Amino acid sequence: MSDTPKFKVTIDNITVEVPAGTTILNAARLIGGDVTPPAMCYYSKLENSGGKCRTCLVEVSKGSEKDPRPMPKLVASCRTTVMDGMEVKNITSERVIDARKGVVEFLLINHPLDCPVCDQAGECDLQDLSYEHGSEQSRLDFPKRTFEPEDIGPNIQLHMNRCIMCYRCVFTAEQLTQRREHGVLERGWDSQISTYLNKALDNEFIGNIIDVCPVGALTDKTFRFKQRVWFTKPMDAHRDCPTCSGKVRLWFRGEEVFRVTGRKDKWGEVEEFICNTCRFDKKRASDWVIEGPTKVNRHSVISQNHYRGAVEAQKDLIREIIGKEPKMLLDIHTISDVNRPEIHLSEIHGPSHSNDFLPNQQLEGQRKLEVGKK
């Protein structure tokens, strides 16, 4: 048995016991759901990640049993370890909600609002965050910073205008591959991700930077502009791969595989990093052993009524403790009218098909009807 002492920490009125050295964020992840602060730069599989974006700020209302004084400033939960008897407020703190709003506003200062044409739309952490904490208007009077397009290789598209400088891709390249060929150049307002001397990123595991990027700054060139993710159906699959675990997620529309990604958990982190061959070269369903439909348990558009994480089981309890309706279900029908109302994409066995969506004519007719009503 481990000798590490256990500390009790209470987050949003829910107490958990965790080994000493655990961060507040990871303690909150044990509770799950709304109690867990969002994280745009921390990534549990990458050493030294975190501490850059400030989206995970929380209020420590009691430092510890021995020293109960509250911490004067909000702290980054991904970098602050728990103390025994610590009490933390996340969504039960007005200060945190207010600060998070400010952080989102800062992240959006330079981020273009190009979700309608961005491949990350529907599974973008910043999009989710701004829906929840963003304001409708920007207060920035200056033009957003923009960058010249840069070619960083055959498979990955860098769209620097969208980058939020979380450093995840840099840590991924540094820790998963033998040679790091890209990094952050310059500082402050001028900082940017770039390959040194425009060298292509051709390492066998470099495709994983696409999966770790929380926004649409790094996208898959083999998938670009081909499908909106919410029209695709994710299926878990595997193959006998000599380079990686071969455990992937295939994104189907009809019988066609549009992209291959790593499998992400409920925090949006890949469970196992996959190689470029699996990601970019194996695009036929026959290359894979299909395991079945993915059980999506995140609250983005792709979840489509799928959220069945730890919170689902405890939703009544959580509602009682935090005094709010927990966010866990997203009804695609309330925000999109493209699939047939009687069809629940999450419940179709196998990939979705064009029959599951409204034919264009009918969709047009329906939209005209709605415009007429207004």
Ligand code: SF4
């Ligand atoms: S490109 Fe993506 S992963 Fe890399 S620093 Fe920018 S936002 Fe983060």
Ligand code: FES
């Ligand atoms: S996730 Fe903690 S600072 Fe970014």
